Amino acid sequence: MADENNVSMLVSEAEIKARIESLADEICAVIDNSWLVVALLRGSFIFAADLVRAMHKHGLTPKIDFMTLSSYQDGTESSRRVEITHDLNEDVIGKNILLIDDIFDTGRTLRETSKLLQSRGANEIITAVLLEKPARREVGFRPRFAGFQIPDKFVVGYGLDYANQYRTLPFIGVLEEIK
Ligand code: 5GP
Numbered sequence: 001m002a003d004e005n006n007v008s009m010l011v012s013e014a015e016i017k018a019r020i021e022s023l024a025d026e027i028c029a030v031i032d033n034s035w036l037v038v039a040l041l042r043g044s045f046i047f048a049a050d051l052v053r054a055m056h057k058h059g060l061t062p063k064i065d066f067m068t069l070s071s072y073q074d075g076t077e078s079s080r081r082v083e084i085t086h087d088l089n090e091d092v093i094g095k096n097i098l099l100i101d102d103i104f105d106t107g108r109t110l111r112e113t114s115k116l117l118q119s120r121g122a123n124e125i126i127t128a129v130l131l132e133k134p135a136r137r138e139v140g141f142r143p144r145f146a147g148f149q150i151p152d153k154f155v156v157g158y159g160l161d162y163a164n165q166y167r168t169l170p171f172i173g174v175l176e177e178i179k
């Protein structure tokens with residue numbers, strides 16, 4: 001069952017809350033209302049909601065849009081592709097974009113999404129993630145803003161799922177065992 005009993009806490013609700021406030025401070029020092037916020041669904045929906053509200057405390061009221069991606073394998077891990085299952089409504093030509101995801105794992109999702117937005121004519125793209133697994137990185141860049149660096153463990157909670165469950169946990173935890 002998707003309860004908390006098989007999840008061990010890694011980042012507490014209070015730690016997430018405090019870090020989101022400081023991330024918003026850092027982000028608001030570099031972006032303004034002309035930027036478009038793009039959040040990748042579904043994993044980042046809670047993080048994005050809390051982050052944009054923390055940004056609002058700095059007076060920021062940017063447009064927000066969403067994209068749903070699914071990654072699939074066409075043979076090997078290294079040829080993994082990212083497919084759009086729900087696209088943006090906003091036009092990105094000439095726009096500066098704050099691209100939000102839940103977790104930077106290999107980094108392929110943010111690399112492919114950044115490339116796509118660039119190919120559509122976006123101007124500057126900066127990335128913000130709640131979590132980063134440095135040990136797993138396979139791309140030549142790091143997220144510009146990252147809330148927490150975590151070990152190479154499968155985590156759930158605060159929007160992140162296992163089989164579309166556990167998203168409602170208010171903290172980030174390591175899934176120990178599937179019951
Ligand atoms: P990347 O393309 O950076 O390898 O993977 C990013 C995506 O993989 C995230 O948006 C997330 O959907 C998924 N992912 C990577 N690591 C985890 C994890 O530990 N837990 C969960 N729930 N999803 C993960």
Ligand code: MG
Pocket residue numbers: 040041042043044102
């Ligand atoms: Mg995801």
